[in-house]
Amino acid sequence: xxxxxxxxxxxxxxxxxxxxxxxxxxxxxTIESFLDSTYARDLRGQVNLILTSPPFPLASPKAYGNLQxxxxxxxxxxxxxxxxxxxxxxxxxVVEIGNAWNxxxxxxxxxxxxxxxxxxxSGEFHLCQQFVCHNxxxxxxxxxxxxxxxxxxxxxxxxxxxxxxxxxxxxxxRNVLTEYSPAMRRLLRRGSYNTNPRPSDxxxxxxxxxxxxxxxxxxxxxxxxxxxxxxxxxDWCRSKGIRMHPARMHEGLIGFFIRFLTDExxxxxxxxxxxxxxxxxxxxxxxxxxxVEPEVTYLEGSIGRFHLI
Numbered sequence: 603x604x605x606x607x608x609x610x611x612x613x614x615x616x617x618x619x620x621x622x623x624x625x626x627x628x629x630x631x632t633i634e635s636f637l638d639s640t641y642a643r644d645l646r647g648q649v650n651l652i653l654t655s656p657p658f659p660l661a662s663p664k665a666y667g668n669l670q671x672x673x674x675x676x677x678x679x680x681x682x683x684x685x686x687x688x689x690x691x692x693x694x695x696v697v698e699i700g701n702a703w704n705x706x707x708x709x710x711x712x713x714x715x716x717x718x719x720x721x722x723x724s725g726e727f728h729l730c731q732q733f734v735c736h737n738x739x740x741x742x743x744x745x746x747x748x749x750x751x752x753x754x755x756x757x758x759x760x761x762x763x764x765x766x767x768x769x770x771x772x773x774x775x776r777n778v779l780t781e782y783s784p785a786m787r788r789l790l791r792r793g794s795y796n797t798n799p800r801p802s803d804x805x806x807x808x809x810x811x812x813x814x815x816x817x818x819x820x821x822x823x824x825x826x827x828x829x830x831x832x833x834x835x836x837d838w839c840r841s842k843g844i845r846m847h848p849a850r851m852h853e854g855l856i857g858f859f860i861r862f863l864t865d866e867x868x869x870x871x872x873x874x875x876x877x878x879x880x881x882x883x884x885x886x887x888x889x890x891x892x893x894v895e896p897e898v899t900y901l902e903g904s905i906g907r908f909h910l911i
Contacts, residue, residue, distance in 0.1 A: 626891035650868035727765035779817025838906020878904035
C-alpha cells in the first residue's frame with residue numbers, strides 16, 4: 603500500500619508499545635504502519651484469530667476517523683486482506699461492520715456489504731459463515747429519518763462475517779452452546795417426539811434429538827444489548843476525565859467468537875482495537891492478545907480494562 607492509498611489521517615505513525623499486561627500488548631500505531639514493522643513480522647503465522655470491528659463508513663464523521671463510499675471500500679479491503687500472513691493455517695478472521703446511510707438521504711449505503719464481498723472475492727479467504735448481531739436496546743438511528751420524519755425504523759444490527767484461509771479452520775460449536783428452551787427440556791424429559799414429515803416436506807427420519815448434549819447449538823443471529831456493559835472501562839474513563847471510545851464492540855460478541863474459534867493459550871489480534879475490548883475479553887478467557895490503535899486517548903482509557911494502575 604503506497605502513501606496515496608493510505609488515508610491522510612492514517613499515515614506516519616511509527617509503531618510503539620503503549621503498554622503490556624500478563625497476556626497481551628497494546629501498540630500505538632495505524633495498522634498500515636504496524637504491518638510494515640518488525641512487530642508484524644514476528645507475528646506472521648502465529649495468530650489464531652483476527653477479531654475486529656473497523657471504523658464504519660458513517661455519513662457523519664467520528665472522532666476516530668472514518669471514510670465513506672468508494673474510498674472506504676478500497677482502503678478497508680486492502681487493509682484487511684493484508685492481515686492474512688499473520689494467521690496460522692487454521693486461523694480465522696472475524697469482521698464486524700455496521701450499516702451505513704447515504705449523507706442527507708434516507709437510503710442505505712452499499713459500502714459495508716461491498717467491502718465484505720470484496721474481502722470474500724479477493725482470493726485470500728474463504729467465507730465460512732455470515733452472522734447478524736442484533737442490539738435490541740440500540741438508540742433509534744438514523745435520527746433524522748427515524749425519530750424526526752418517522753419514515754424509517756431504527757437500525758439495530760451489524761454484519762459479522764467469518765473468514766479463513768482454509769475451508770476447515772479450527773472451530774468447535776460445543777464451546778458456545780446455549781441453554782435449551784423449555785420445549786426442548788420437555789422433549790428430553792418425555793423421551794419421544796413427532797417423527798412425521800413436516801409441512802415443509804422435511805423428513806426427520808431416524809435423526810434423534812433426544813440426546814442431552816448440554817445445550818443447544820446457537821443460531822447465526824446473535825443478540826446482545828449494550829446496556830450496562832464495560833462498566834469498569836466507563837468508570838475508569840470518567841474518574842480520569844478521559845474521552846471514551848464512541849463505538850465499542852460488544853464484549854459478549856467478542857467472547858462468543860473467541861470461545862468458538864480458539865483454545866486457551868491461543869493468540870488473538872485486533873488491528874482496529876479502539877478501547878481494547880478484544881484484548882480484555884481475550885485475557886479474561888486465558889488467551890493471549892495483541893491490539894493496534896493509533897489514538898492515544900483511547901489507549902489511555904483502555905488501561906482501565908486491565909487495572910494496570
